[in-house]
Structures are given as C-alpha cells and as structure tokens.
Amino acid sequence: MSEIRTACADGILRIDFNRPEKKNAITAAMYQSLADALESAATDRSVRVVLFGSTSAIFTAGNDLGDFRSNPPRSGDTPVFRFLRALSLAEKPLVAAVPGPAVGIGTTMLLHCDFVIAAHGARFHMPFVDLALVPEAASSYLLPRLAGWQAAAEMLMLGTPVSAERAHAIGFVHKVVDPDALEPTAMEIAHKLAAKPPEALRLTKRLMKDGLREGVAAALAGEGKVFAERLGTPEAKEAFDAFFEKRKPDFSKFG
Numbered sequence: 150m151s152e153i154r155t156a157c158a159d160g161i162l163r164i165d166f167n168r169p170e171k172k173n174a175i176t177a178a179m180y181q182s183l184a185d186a187l188e189s190a191a192t193d194r195s196v197r198v199v200l201f202g203s204t205s206a207i208f209t210a211g212n213d214l215g216d217f218r219s220n221p222p223r224s225g226d227t228p229v230f231r232f233l234r235a236l237s238l239a240e241k242p243l244v245a246a247v248p249g250p251a252v253g254i255g256t257t258m259l260l261h262c263d264f265v266i267a268a269h270g271a272r273f274h275m276p277f278v279d280l281a282l283v284p285e286a287a288s289s290y291l292l293p294r295l296a297g298w299q300a301a302a303e304m305l306m307l308g309t310p311v312s313a314e315r316a317h318a319i320g321f322v323h324k325v326v327d328p329d330a331l332e333p334t335a336m337e338i339a340h341k342l343a344a345k346p347p348e349a350l351r352l353t354k355r356l357m358k359d360g361l362r363e364g365v366a367a368a369l370a371g372e373g374k375v376f377a378e379r380l381g382t383p384e385a386k387e388a389f390d391a392f393f394e395k396r397k398p399d400f401s402k403f404g
C-alpha cells in the first residue's frame with residue numbers, strides 16, 4: 150500500500166502520510182511522491198486546494214533517519230529538495246490537518262501552509278541541533294520572523310517541543326480542535342477555498358509572499374548546503390547511532 154496516499158475530489162487534492170509502523174518517517178521514495186503530487190497539482194486545473202494529512206494519529210516523525218544515513222541527499226535535484234521547492238513555490242492554497250506529533254520537516258513544512266489545523270495533543274518539534282543537523286525548509290528564515298527570536302531559538306536551538314496551543318499562540322497554527330473535529334474543520338476550510346475564484350486566490354497568495362520569496366529561496370539553498378554537509382559529520386553519526394541504539398547521544402568528545 151502506498152506510503153503517500155493521494156486522492157482528488159471536489160477540487161481538493163488530499164496528500165496523506167501512510168507509514169504508521171514507522172511513525173510516517175519520510176523516505177526518499179516518499180519525498181518523490183510528495184514532490185510529484187505537488188508539481189502536478191500546480192498545473193492541474195482540477196486541483197484548487199492541497200490538503201496534507203495522515204492516515205494515523207501521528208503527522209510525521211520527519212526524515213527517515215536510516216534512509217538519510219544510507220542515502221544522504223547530495224544535490225539540489227534530490228527528492229527532498231524537489232519537495233521543498235514545490236512546497237515553497239506552491240501558488241495554490243495549502244491546508245494541513247495535524248493529528249499528533251509533527252517532527253522535523255513535519256513541522257517545518259507547515260511554515261509553508263496557509264492553514265494549519267491541529268488536534269489538541271498535537272506537538273511540534275524541530276530537534277535538528279540534537280541530531281547535530283541544522284534547520285531546513287527555510288525555517289531558519291521564516292520562524293524568527295513569525296515567532297520572534299526568543300521562541301524561534303527555543304524551538305530551533307534548544308529543540309523544545311511546543312504544544313498545539315502554544316503553536317497557535319505563536320501563529321503557525323490557525324485553529325486547535327478536538328481530535329474528532331480535525332478532519333471536518335480542515336475539510337470545511339478546504340471546501341471554502343476550493344469554491345473561491347482560483348485566480349484571485351492565487352494572486353492573493355502570490356502578493357502575500359512577495360516580500361518573502363527571495364529570502365526563502367536563499368535560505369533553502371543555504372540551509373540545504375550546510376544540512377548535506379552536516380549529515381557526513383562525526384557529530385551526526387553519533388546522534389544517528391544513538392537514535393537507532395535507543396540510547397542518549399554523547400557529544401562530550403566533540404570540540
């Protein structure tokens with residue numbers, strides 16, 4: 150069964166993470182499917198809105214760490230970078246329904262969504278530094294602007310997870326609802342958007358993003374380069390080994 154499920158109805162393209170046994174950790178093959186879906190949505194007139202969700206109680210545990218270790222992204226045309234580019238350049242509205250934990254790119258991808266609906270109990274966590282990595286998806290650029298420096302430093306430097314309620318207060322979640330209300334609330338917003346005049350909506354989003362476009366593109370390129378370098382470092386090896394050996398990493402030997 151497909152680990153990225155897509156289905157289009159009533160102008161709404163649903164893209165659901167569907168790898169529950171690995172907490173929806175995203176492999177290169179899954180990034181490929183995500184990128185393909187977004188790229189074709191951009192030119193498919195029958196798609197008015199894209200809605201990201203999950204078939205289980207977790208949104209996603211982020212990058213598949215094993216896949217990253219054995220198959221690190223090295224160039225700009227690798228699936229993860231294709232996905233991030235398509236996400237950041239999307240002109241159609243993006244909605245996300247977040248039922249539970251959203252880790253790493255599971256949170257940073259939401260900074261590119263126009264409406265993020267989270268269930269009470271959802272949690273947003275960007276443990277890049279703890280993995281000896283750096284932020285991606287232009288989060289180092291977008292998050293300080295959205296959340297302010299202190300909250301961004303708390304999330305990106307300390308790697309502190311934040312609750313759905315805090316994420317709402319910070320401004321990267323539109324609404325926090327009971328788990329039962331997650332799907333209906335996200336679908337209601339998606340249906341409203343799908344009924345709007347599509348060109349006016351696209352132009353509005355384009356204008357809203359005008360002041361951010363260059364900064365986002367530069368951050369994606371800069372982060373991508375450092376991120377790829379970091380994956381090959383001894384610090385990252387220790388962090389990844391510790392995850393798979395289910396132990397605490399020991400960074401004391403690094404200067």
Ligand code: COA
Pocket residue numbers: 170171172174175209210211212213214215250252253254276277280
């Ligand atoms: N990459 C690869 N495998 C992952 C994964 C990831 N990012 N996240 C979870 N998994 C795997 C686990 O290794 C485990 O596999 P196993 O059953 O073969 O041992 C399985 O998914 C279940 O994970 P587990 O940790 O037991 O689930 P949990 O409910 O206790 O915790 C999380 C869920 C998401 C909090 C936890 O899995 C986690 O912190 N994952 C890592 C997140 C991360 O660091 N992402 C990268 C950000 S850049």
